[in-house]
Amino acid sequence: MPIPQNYSRPERMSAKERAFLQIQRWIVDGTLQPGEKLSDGDLAEALGVSRTPIREALQTLEMQGFVEMHRGRDTRVTTITKDDIHKIYPPLAALQSLAAAMAAGCATAEFTERLRTTNGEFGMALKRRTPYQAMELDEEFHNAIVERTENPYIASFTSPLQLHVRRLKYVFFHDVMLSNESVIEHEQIITAFEQKDPQRAAEVMRHNWLRPMEELSRRLE
Amino acid sequence: MPIPQNYSRPERMSAKERAFLQIQRWIVDGTLQPGEKLSDGDLAEALGVSRTPIREALQTLEMQGFVEMHRGRDTRVTTITKDDIHKIYPPLAALQSLAAAMAAGCATAEFTERLRTTNGEFGMALKRRTPYQAMELDEEFHNAIVERTENPYIASFTSPLQLHVRRLKYVFFHDVMLSNESVIEHEQIITAFEQKDPQRAAEVMRHNWLRPMEELSRRLE
DNA sequence: AAACATTTGTCCGTATGTATA
């Protein structure tokens, strides 16, 4: 009996983890809308577990800014306004920029090659008009750089912030909003890595995050 | 009957919150040492609550990087090495620098005055050789700037990072390690605010965080 | 004002999974 090798995860997920990922997805993609009330009892029933793992998941999501728990009252999905565009992007840009500067110092040839491959696929996905795949490849590009810094403090913050960006796009535009300019900027970042130029890597990276912010902002006026 | 106005908190804390703050304190000040095993049962008994709020507190601490939970195995205080000095400070510097740049744009006279007062008390605490008070006034200075940005995403990350810095100092030096140069740098930041110079505010702020990193780093060699 | 309905917060027992002998 042949068993598929890549069946989801080798390590089983805990109920809390499953609940966390599922509820997070629902919030990010807008299934659970901003301000919507969350009943842990209902979620427990929907996900087929007890309230305990749901509560734990909700508390984690509260830490990440996706839900607000009011003791004794209720638990709700956090609201977002267009102002959040200018609140989420700048810190993300700052940390990604830092990560780029750090990665520039220790970028090997095989690392830049890997980035170039990912960026190539990203560009192809844009041409192919498969925005969801493009978005995932864009995130893969940026995550690779963050992971390269081997700094868990940075990763632990950029990761949820990227999800907040996704949520912004879904909630306000029902769209992932990607621009072709990113491909060029990514290439410039890779070049800066090859030239061991942290300053330039940081500068381009910042621009690569602040430009989409401006684009979103303009489309809302 | 006169009731003290500033009696700790008007709102009662939940058991989870109490447990969270207490365990966090113990980890930061070294009472609970790096790598130490945490038994939720023992903690529950020590704090006079059941295991549920303890478990929830530990999960929150895990998100902040103070605790590692290994499913089915054990729960331990995270280890820190001297390498962490160079991992914690840079992202903190990057975000504080961003906060300074943002605050420079909207700093009022009364705001800079408040900062100047806090910085004055900070300098006095240094002269008085009351390092713990000095540290708290230093944090108050920086937190005021972060809060001024009204950006909860930044605050939610800098706040635990500052505690990691505290922990570094306590664990490696049993000391809070403050330098007089900070007073001058703070004043330079305030001046940059008054002159509405975000660039300079950001630059001084970064230096104000990276200099202590270098000082700690040198003292470890 | 007081009792109700609802939701969150806490307790504790048990099942599950992991490491060790």
Place this chain on the structure above:
DNA sequence: ATATACATACGGACAAATGTT
């Protein structure tokens, strides 16, 4: 390899708090 000991993960009941009728 099997059994044992132990810690975590989960479930379900109860208590407390809040808003409402």
